[in-house]
Amino acid sequence: MTLKELTDSIVARASGDITANGDKLIATGDAIKSTATTQAEGTVLEFEAIVTSTRKDRDGDVLECKGCNVDPAAPLLWQHDPQQPIGKLLEVTERSNDKIVAKFAIADTELGRDAAELVKLGALRISHGFRPLDFQPIGGKGNGVHVKSWEMYEVSLVSIPSNVDAIITAFNANKFTSNTIKSWASTLQPAQTQKTETEEMAATTTDTKTTTNPAPATVFGGGSPRVKAPSERYSNTKSTGKHVRTGEAVKDFAGRDVLLPSEAELAKAGVLFKKLAMKSGQFNITLNEHERELFAEMIEKDAWCGDFGGSYETSVTGDRVKALLSDGTSGGTEINPVWFDDMVVQFPLLHSELLPYVDNRSVPRGSSIETASVGNPSVAWGTAEGTAINLFDTASLVADINTSIHPVQVGLEVGRDLLADAAVDVGRVLVENIGQKMLSELDNVVANGNGTDRPEGIFTASGLSTPGSTNGNGGPITVADLESLIFSVGKQYRNPSMRCRFIFNDTVYRRCRGIQVGTSDQRRVLGMDHQSYMLLEHGVSIQNDIANTKMAFGALAKYRLYRRAGMEQRFIDGGATLARKNCVLLIVRGRFGGKVMDAGAFAKITDAQT
Secondary structure, eight states: OOHHHHHHHHHHHTTTTOEEETTOOOOOTTTSEEOOSSOOTTEEEEEEEEEEESOOOTTSOEEOGGGEEEOTTOEEEETTEEEEEEEEEEEEEEEOSSEEEEEEEEESSHHHHHHHHHHHTTOOEEEEEEEEEEEEEOSSTTSOEEEEEEEEEEEEEESOOSOTTOOOOOOOGGGOOSHHHHHHHTTOOOOOOOOOOOOOOOOOOOOOOOOOOOOHHHHHTOSSOOOOOGGGGSOOOOOBOBOTTTOOBOBOTTSSBOBOOOHHHHHHHHHHHHHHHHHHOSSOOOOOHHHHHHHHHHHHHSOEEEEETTEEEEEEOHHHHHHHHTOTTTTTTTEEEHHHHHHHHHHHHHHOSSGGGSEEEEEOSSSEEEEEEEOOOOOOOOOOTTOOOOOOOGGGTEEEEEEEOEEEEEEEEEEHHHHTSOHHHHHHHHHHHHHHHHHHHHHHHHHHOBSSSSOBOTTTOSSOBOOOOSSGGGOOOOHHHHHHHHHTSOGGGOSGGGOEEEEEOHHHHHHHHTOEEETTEEEETTOSOGGGOEETTEEEEEOTTSOTTOEEEEEGGGEEEEEEEEEEEEEEOOSHHHHHHTEEEEEEEEEEEEEESOGGGEEEESSOOO
16 A cells, blocks of 8 residues: 555544644654664655653643554654655654654655655654544633543644744755755744743543543534644633723724734734735845745635725635735735734723723724714793694704724834744734834824814814813913813713713823912812822823813713724835834834714813913
8 A cells, every 4th residue: 555545544534533733742853863774665764753742732732642542554744734645653662651752764755855854954843643532621611621542643744843942943955856845945944042841731630430522523623634723833812901001991993892912813913024024025034834824824714804996895815815915016015814903903992091982983994984963952842732833953963974084104113133033023012013103193183183184183173162271371270170171061971981081281280280279288189199190080181292271171982083994014125224223114004084973072271371
């Protein structure tokens, strides 16, 4: 029987319940060694390796070595691909409760010879496919599975195990002959030092009465043969974000609690940035094999969105994404995964003084918004019997509210060295720094936007009540000024659901806190809890682009900010300044609109102390 026939036979027999455990590598390049003295005919290399151990893997799963039934005819595959067998299992040389060691032979084929060279260099690792027989969850949902009995169907030479420190350390492209290996080797990073990751051993479970196991597909996520997806190397755990000042949950533009990005999303974001840097064609950035696989997974499985020829679309996947990313005009800068937009605005939402309190909405399409404002109907008494009542005029009840969507872009200098780092680190650093820049811009437009080339701000909106300050520009600010702002807003707005707050800069807040009991009494009227940023039972939002002469109070729930999904991002490399810094410029472009929805919900003073 040929290796191809053997592989097909095993895969067919295991149909419906093979999963793959790509995380079981614990052998380093030094531990994978040739054991050949006299090699069998048709083989190019024999080697011995630790196949698996009883250690908790990255998914939290634990496989008991003593419960493993190794198929004596298991093929040796290239990267878990059943269509690319490169050798076979010769024998299991050691079994214990802690590990399984086996001896393998690599066939004398084009692909086999190249794989053998990589084994000699310590550039490959071990993984295996298995079928679980007896297993139970560890702890609560999502905490992994304890597999007590299982069958090993195949073993593979792989480049990227679950251990993030088990990296490629060397390669020699001159000795490669197969196109498969040549293509793969071209993506490898320069040599780095290997480290050993110590993982927590699985907690011992107490013996219980045997019960019926759930189907493997229920526990392991599918019934067909598979290898773990590239993103499964990372944690997908997401937690609810809390505002850094209030400690309260914050709603995003879809009305959901803001969730902190998972490690997997940060890794994918890093790969996206690296890919865009490569496409710029102006500096030397490459993706390693794992990053290429992760990018391919994003194209295949994730929903993308963006502007395509003036038409906005969401939930674009698969081949259309590939075509748009390959577009020679846009270069893919106008399309990105839907989750990317959420990551970029997550930082502003959790750190902003104004953004988490306003009414945030997503815009599905278009460059303008038309919605309705509902007023209060009038009531008349004393109409004589037989006298016709006036027809109700709805013109004042429902009025159109129009606002345009304006582009905003932020620029961020990025060191070239950063782009060579691990994808998860690149994603974390760039997303947070983009968020910090976006934070200052969004808070500024909510307060001061001119409504012409950016959203309309609270201080530029028309129709707001505008009481004068007690002492004018000469000051000082008085308690009466604060009271006039509060009571210029109707009582119906002054409730917790409307999120009422004072809005001014830090200098004005300091002056409010400095109001004395009297000229000879240095005690502060509003108390000494200066860092509380509270005045007269209401919170204070600070925006330091607001002039000293301006103060506002209002129900921020009555300010609406719209966000169009589909951020654009591109890299620019040019100019002596960037070159001297060894940096490139990352431009991220978003689209926002916004305005005051109800002028009666806000009041402002424009003649406070200068």
